Amino acid sequence: xxxxxxxxxxxxxxxxxxxxxxxxxxxxxxxxxxxxxxxxxxxxxxxxxxxxxxxxxxxxxxxxxxxxxxxxxxxxxxxxxxxxxxxxxxxxxxxxxxxxxxxxxxxxxxxxx
Amino acid sequence: xxxxxxxxxxxxxxxxxxxxxxxxxxxxxxxxxxxxxxxxxxxxxxxxxxxxxxxxxxxxxxxxxxxxxxxxxxxxxxxxxxxxxxxxxxxxxxxxxxxxxxxxxxxxxxxxxxx
Numbered sequence: 245x246x247x248x249x250x251x252x253x254x255x256x257x258x259x260x261x262x263x264x265x266x267x268x269x270x271x272x273x274x275x276x277x278x279x280x281x282x283x284x285x286x287x288x289x290x291x292x293x294x295x296x297x298x299x300x301x302x303x304x305x306x307x308x309x310x311x312x313x314x315x316x317x318x319x320x321x322x323x324x325x326x327x328x329x330x331x332x333x334x335x336x337x338x339x340x341x342x343x344x345x346x347x348x349x350x351x352x353x354x355x356x357x
Numbered sequence: 358x359x360x361x362x363x364x365x366x367x368x369x370x371x372x373x374x375x376x377x378x379x380x381x382x383x384x385x386x387x388x389x390x391x392x393x394x395x396x397x398x399x400x401x402x403x404x405x406x407x408x409x410x411x412x413x414x415x416x417x418x419x420x421x422x423x424x425x426x427x428x429x430x431x432x433x434x435x436x437x438x439x440x441x442x443x444x445x446x447x448x449x450x451x452x453x454x455x456x457x458x459x460x461x462x463x464x465x466x467x468x469x470x471x472x
Contacts, residue, residue: 278460287361287447287463288400333399335461344390344413345461349399 246271248336248348256354261324265351267317267334275339279308279319282331282350291319291332324355359384361450361464369470370438378433378467382450389431390461391423392447400447406431407453435469443471 248269257263269277276295280288292301292308294317301308305322321328334348362381370376382389388407392400402415406425425431429450435442445468449461 285445285466285468287449287465288461289463290460293460344402344405344415347392347399347402352397 246336246338246346248334248346250332250334250348250351252351253349254352254354256356257324259324259326259355259357263321263324263353265319265321265332265334265353267319267336267348269315269317269334269336269346271315271336271338271346273339274312274315275337277308277310277317277337278335278345279306279317280333280335282333284330288333321353324353326355326357329353329355361448361462363446363448363464363467365467366465367468367470369472371472372438372440374438374471375434375436376438376469378435378446378448378469379430380433380448380450380464381430382448383462386450386452386462387429388451388453389425389429390449390451391431391433392449393417394445394447394466396444403433438471440471443469445469 251266278293279291282288291306294301294310307320310317331350331352333350335345337345364379390405391403394400403417404414405412409425420436422434445466447466448464
C-alpha cells in the first residue's frame with residue numbers, strides 16, 4: 245500500500261530560525277515528490293517538485309532534498325518568517341497504476357515573533 | 358490566467374440535507390479531482406473526472422457523486438449529509454490523466470459545516 249508519513253506533526257519556532265521537515269514514503273514505482281504549502285483555510289500551493297534523478301531543489305528560502313534509496317525527503321526552511329506559518333504537505337506520485345498521488349497528513353509549522 | 362475557482366466558499370447545512378459544490382479548472386486543464394480535508398488532516402481523495410467520466414474513486418460512499426461538464430468544470434454532490442461530512446472540500450485541476458504525475462493546482466476550497 246502506498247503511504248506517506250510526515251514528521252513532526254507540528255513544530256513551533258522563533259522568527260529567523262531554520263527548521264527541517266521530514267517525509268518518508270513507500271510509494272512505488274516512484275515518479276516524483278512534491279512539497280505543498282497550505283495556509284489555514286486555503287488551498288495547497290506547490291513549492292518544489294523532485295524526480296528520481298534529483299536530490300536537491302531550491303525555491304527561495306525553501307530547499308527540498310530527496311534520497312530515493314531510503315525513500316526519504318526533507319524540506320528545509322531558512323531564516324523563517326511569520327508568513328511561513330502554515331501546513332506543509334508531502335505528496336508522492338507513482339508511475340502508472342492508479343495515477344492518484346498519495347498525500348501525507350502534513351506538518352503544521354508555527355513561527356512566533 | 359484564471360486559476361482554479363470554487364464556489365461557494367462557505368456554507369452551512371443541517372444533517373440529512375444535500376449540497377452541491379462547484380469547480381472551474383485552471384485554463385487549459387481538462388482533469389478535475391476532488392478532495393476532502395478534515396481539520397488538521399491531509400486531503401483525502403474523493404474522485405477524479407476526465408472526459409466527463411469518473412476515472413478514479415477513493416474510499417467514499419455513494420452519497421458522494423460528481424459530474425464534469427463539456428467545458429471541464431465539475432460539481433461535487435453530497436446527499437444525506439452527516440456531521441462527519443464537515444470539512445474543507447478542495448478541487449484540483451491538472452492536464453490529462455498522465456498529468457497525475459504533474460502538478461495539481463488547487464482552488465481555495467469550499468468550507469462545509471453540517472449542524
